[in-house]
Amino acid sequence: MKTCLVVDDSSVVRKIARRIIEEMNFHVIEAEDGEKALEVCKRAMPEAVLLDWNMPVMDGYEFLGNLRRMPGGDVPRVVFCTTENGTDHISRALSAGANEYIMKPFDKDIVAAKFQEVGLVEAALPETI
């Protein structure tokens, strides 16, 4: 089973994300800031990271830079998930090595779509009417 690290300073957001991502058959680990997230990654690299931007101690952007510099740090698919919805933020995130970007608010369809984009899940077969 793949592991997804959910990084967000809001416990409410982490809980919602956990529910959505567990339903997609991932094992979920939570971290409330970039520094704690790095510690998780040092122990074992997750396959996926759902990453908030604005957090105390270490924000998402700084975490991402640090992650990609770690050995094996290029492996996790990193999907930003943030209220920052400006194109300048998006471009900076992509330049820093993010694989995808979700603008909050999000729902399970968006998370599923973005996880498909980055190859974390297979596309589901479309339903018939």
Add this chain to the structure above:
Amino acid sequence: MTPPDYEYLRKLLKDHSGLDLSADKQYLIESRLLPLARKAGLPGIVELVQKMKTGPSNLIAQVVEAMTTNETFFFRDKIPFDHFREKIMPELLQARANRKSIRIWCAAGSTGQEPYSLAMCLKEMSGALNGWRIEILATDLSQEVLEKSKSGIYSQFEVQRGLPIQLLVKYFKQTGELWQVSADIRAMVQHRQLNLLHDFSQLGTFDVIFCRNVLIYFDQETKTNIFGRLGRMIEADGFLVLGAAETVVGLTEAFKPVPDRRGLYRPGDVRLAPAKPASVAAAAPRLAVASG
């Protein structure tokens, strides 16, 4: 709603749009028509049906529109766009090298995500298409969704389903919470209102026809009729793309599946005689105008 109400709506929808609801789709009617009823100041479906029988005909038009509007999103189902990139366009670039023009028809263009997704695919091919004229025609029964498609304006939710972030940044302009497809992408798509039940032969011949997830609403006879008429408007070496859960098998000889390419079809070996549109109940008032 009462069974007679449901039957009234089923028959009305069948007559006006070909939409063929099975016996158990009350939930679909409720979810689509309750908001419309409330907007009209009516408490529910029963009152809505009453008003439809006695009131203004534009209410009927609104009901048909509400029921025929489909949800769609960018690069829906992914695979058809892989076909487009990997097979359809490479083959046509060869086959049309003298003509240097390609005509594409999105026959259920809806709110525009499908034609604009194709336009983005084409833009991503950039250099290969220098000097080429690629026409994308998007048609739909609903004037309302056509207007939305023409505007190319989508919500933050809509641009996050199916659209890779790199394409969002590249081809959209952001205004507040809304995103608009760039002007040059919009310019690649023409829009026209069209009812597939009516004659559409005046549109000409196409190299590629996308007709996804709209025929599923029609009965067998209507599907066969439409396939026959589509078969008259497609180049012999052209392509038809259907929704993943659809098929031509058992319905028509006008098209045959492409092996190993789900949803992709090519004209059959036998070219059918000209087919007339299937007869729609004479008593029903005409709604959509098939524009020429």
